[in-house]
Amino acid sequence: MSTNMHIPAQAQDKMPADEHKMDPPPDYAPRYPGVGKLKDKVALITGGDSGIGRAISILFAREGAKVAIAYFYEDKDAEETKRLVEEEGSEALLIRGDLADKDHAENVVSRTVDTLGKLDIVINNAAQQWLDSGAEDLDEETLRRTMDSNVMAYFFVTQAALPHLGEGAAIVNTSSVNAFKGNASLVAYSTTRGASLAFSRSMAEALVEKGIRVNTVAPGPIWTPFIPGTMPxxxxxxxxxxxxxxxxxQPWEVATAFLFLASSDGSYFSGQTLHPNGGAIVAA
Structure with missing residues (x-):
């Protein structure tokens, strides 16, 4: 699919929205043959059913990883991602539920280890966003829901994963260009993405002696279900x-950043951020 595509006006009335309803469909397909960069690895990818998470799941599978895909409730998208992972000759485990529930986050990790045998890579990617009508009118329920999804879930999944991660393991967290430049229409969301950035940097320092690398990817405007699910x-x-x-x-253009940081290609990277954002210059 060409990257120079026209996106027509459209909207969906839920968050997360459905990838299979988007026009045109996001481009998640890897561009190159796999060379075994993640051979014999097991990766847990939250929000792996669609958008950037789907692209990561397929790319990791192509590079030899088995993937556990944690998702909220988008069953049709998740089943399609599972099919695409299996087309790459790998194994996919789907786990449905709300990662803001600590018990569920712990269950996701334990099911991953029990079913796939171990855990080497954690991708904290699942998130939600809503447009703000103004900082003074931020709805408390929406604000707490955004924080739970985009901050607390990252803590819960990481806490549950740490006992299973050994030397050479990698954690990659999703942030956003908005964590660096701000966004007046996405105050709550931008705040949570700033938190995920600080979380990554702090965990990188905390885990470096254990040989566990922690990094961040901060995408710019990417054609994912976030967009029709959020914007008019x-x-x-x-x-x-x-x-x-x-x-x-496109999601595939972001997935490559996650692969770099999760694989031995990024072995000298920890506490760092990659910026697939279409050329916007932001502070590192």
């Missing part, structure tokens, strides 16, 4: 055209 239709049209490259990014 007129803002979805030609989404991403404001960045220097003049277009939205």
């Amino acid at each position: 239709p007129e803002e979805v049209e030609d989404f991403g055209s404001h960045v220097p490259m003049g277009r939205a990014g």
